[in-house]
Amino acid sequence: MTEERKPNIYQRLNEIRRAVAYVQKDKQVSGYGYMAVTHDAVTSALREHLITHGVLIVPALESISASPSGTTTGKGIPIIRVEAIYVVEFVNVDEPSDKVGLRVAAHAMDEGDKAPGKAVSYATKYAMLKMFSIETGEDDEDRVKSQISKRVAQEKGKITPAAGTLEALSPDMQTVVMDKAAEVREAFDANNLKEALAILEECNGTQWTAEAKSALWSSLDARCRREIKKAQQAKLEKK
Numbered sequence: 001m002t003e004e005r006k007p008n009i010y011q012r013l014n015e016i017r018r019a020v021a022y023v024q025k026d027k028q029v030s031g032y033g034y035m036a037v038t039h040d041a042v043t044s045a046l047r048e049h050l051i052t053h054g055v056l057i058v059p060a061l062e063s064i065s066a067s068p069s070g071t072t073t074g075k076g077i078p079i080i081r082v083e084a085i086y087v088v089e090f091v092n093v094d095e096p097s098d099k100v101g102l103r104v105a106a107h108a109m110d111e112g113d114k115a116p117g118k119a120v121s122y123a124t125k126y127a128m129l130k131m132f133s134i135e136t137g138e139d140d141e142d143r144v145k146s147q148i149s150k151r152v153a154q155e156k157g158k159i160t161p162a163a164g165t166l167e168a169l170s171p172d173m174q175t176v177v178m179d180k181a182a183e184v185r186e187a188f189d190a191n192n193l194k195e196a197l198a199i200l201e202e203c204n205g206t207q208w209t210a211e212a213k214s215a216l217w218s219s220l221d222a223r224c225r226r227e228i229k230k231a232q233q234a235k236l237e238k239k
Contacts, residue, residue, distance in 0.1 A: 004216040009092040012053040037136040042128050054093040059086045059124045071176045073111050082115035083107045088127035102127045103153045114168045166215040182220035188224045197231050
């Protein structure tokens with residue numbers, strides 16, 4: 001009697017592709033007006049099918065580096081940027097030597113110890129999405145521009161014409177600058193001018209480029225800048 005031949009890794013992957021074609025975006029990204037699909041959502045959609053068809057996903061770290069991003073949190077804690085490359089393998093559990101892998105670059109930023117974990121989650125999520133050709137409705141190529149456009153539209157009336165300096169910055173730095181500007185405005189709107197001034201001075205005291213500092217200042221409305229200038233002048237006169 002001939003023993004039934006078990007499917008190879010490509011056949012198993014193809015069966016999973018048949019079963020999962022779309023993953024619903026499940027997370028609202030604060031401050032940017034768009035939804036994103038998370039690692040957990042992709043894993044949840046695929047897990048039972050991976051088990052059924054005997055496929056194990058194994059992310060292996062190939063290289064990693066960490067460096068200061070040049071920015072800090074509102075409390076002055078340095079934000080670290082981690083860049084890593086992973087080889088994410090899809091393994092036939094019945095014959096572990098039968099496998100296929102994707103090489104994925106990932107980066108993440110965090111003020112604590114979570115950046116490496118964020119990076120491996122990012123790499124694994126995108127390896128799964130690409131391997132199984134799963135649709136999410138995301139447009140990787142245009143999403144960064146879309147984020148910035150939506151954010152600028154949301155801030156219309158608060159950003160001056162000089163805010164074009166923002167577009168000259170890297171996407172990561174644009175996000176940091178906009179977040180800091182939001183912190184300053186939030187403090188100012190709460191009539192906490194001292195806190196708003198402290199956040200602004202903290203940013204000016206970092207290793208930010210002149211362009212980044214200019215973009216931050218330009219992202220504040222005229223009234224906010226006027227009151228901050230008065231506070232800065234009063235502080236100088238007291239010295």
